[in-house]
Amino acid sequence: SNRKDNPFVPIHLGALPQDLVSSELFGYEKGAFTGAAKRYKGSFEAAKKGTIFLDEIGTFDEKNQVGLLRLLETKKFKRIGGTRDIKADFRVITATNENLTEAVRQGRFREDLFYRLDVFPITLPAVRNRAGDVPLIVDYFLKQFNQSYNTNILGVSPACISRLELYDWPGNVREIKNVLHRAVVMCSGEVLLPEHLPKRFFSEQPGPPMVTIRVGSTIEDAVKEMIAQTLTWTNNNRQRTAAILGITRRTLYNKISKYKL
Numbered sequence: 045s046n047r048k049d050n051p052f053v054p055i056h057l058g059a060l061p062q063d064l065v066s067s068e069l070f071g072y073e074k075g076a077f078t079g080a081a082k083r084y085k086g087s088f089e090a091a092k093k094g095t096i097f098l099d100e101i102g103t104f105d106e107k108n109q110v111g112l113l114r115l116l117e118t119k120k121f122k123r124i125g126g127t128r129d130i131k132a133d134f135r136v137i138t139a140t141n142e143n144l145t146e147a148v149r150q151g152r153f154r155e156d157l158f159y160r161l162d163v164f165p166i167t168l169p170a171v172r173n174r175a176g177d178v179p180l181i182v183d184y185f186l187k188q189f190n191q192s193y194n195t196n197i198l199g200v201s202p203a204c205i206s207r208l209e210l211y212d213w214p215g216n217v218r219e220i221k222n223v224l225h226r227a228v229v230m231c232s233g234e235v236l237l238p239e240h241l242p243k244r245f246f247s248e249q250p251g252p253p254m255v256t257i258r259v260g261s262t263i264e265d266a267v268k269e270m271i272a273q274t275l276t277w278t279n280n281n282r283q284r285t286a287a288i289l290g291i292t293r294r295t296l297y298n299k300i301s302k303y304k305l
Contacts, residue, residue, distance in 0.1 A: 050094030076125025
């Protein structure tokens with residue numbers, strides 16, 4: 045967009061004490077409170093003509109929700125202790141791993157603010173629903189840790205990547221990063237092996253179910269049954285099913301249509 049060359053200001057709201065959120069976002073005037081020795085420009089001023097990213101928006105308390113709603117509606121705000129309206133010019137992006145619709149229903153998040161923010165929502169599925177992305181994420185972090193530890197690990201063995209793809213990843217991308225960190229530290233060779241993974245990848249991870257094909261079945265029947273049972277096991281996650289079967293998603297879609305699955 046035309047803001048791409050302007051400031052990008054990320055704020056992790058979940059890491060800020062609630063009593064400091066207002067001063068961080070809106071800034072404050074000298075003498076506004078004890079310790080305010082000089083004027084401080086907040087994040088919304090720092091993001092002028094750029095973008096402000098509010099991470100963990102679901103942790104916002106009601107007082108700060110009111111302030112943000114007013115800012116979004118009027119495009120103006122006051123520094124803490126100030127009397128002058130300051131015009132704001134920014135794009136706001138928010139993120140949360142909480143179900144804000146449910147938070148609105150429970151009265152923990154303002155409905156008017158929710159609809160003010162819910163202009164262009166993007167839902168990012170959990171890693172367990174994107175099995176085909178696991179090798180890409182693993183490769184990304186492997187390069188990072190190779191650089192950090194000055195190692196030269198060339199890749200991941202097929203057996204190891206299979207374990208990684210079948211794992212449920214309750215901790216999402218952060219868990220992948222931690223698992224790769226451990227594997228790189230444990231590895232003394234050039235390839236990551238299953239033995240470099242934590243024990244939970246072996247003791248807690250149930251194996252995929254067996255697919256039984258009766259003698260006398262046609263190849264077509266066997267393919268149909270294999271696809272049907274893999275779809276069931278992945279909860280109809282077609283990207284993961286295609287990755288497990290070693291076919292493209294387009295091929296999978298064609299088979300699903302052909303066999304009316």
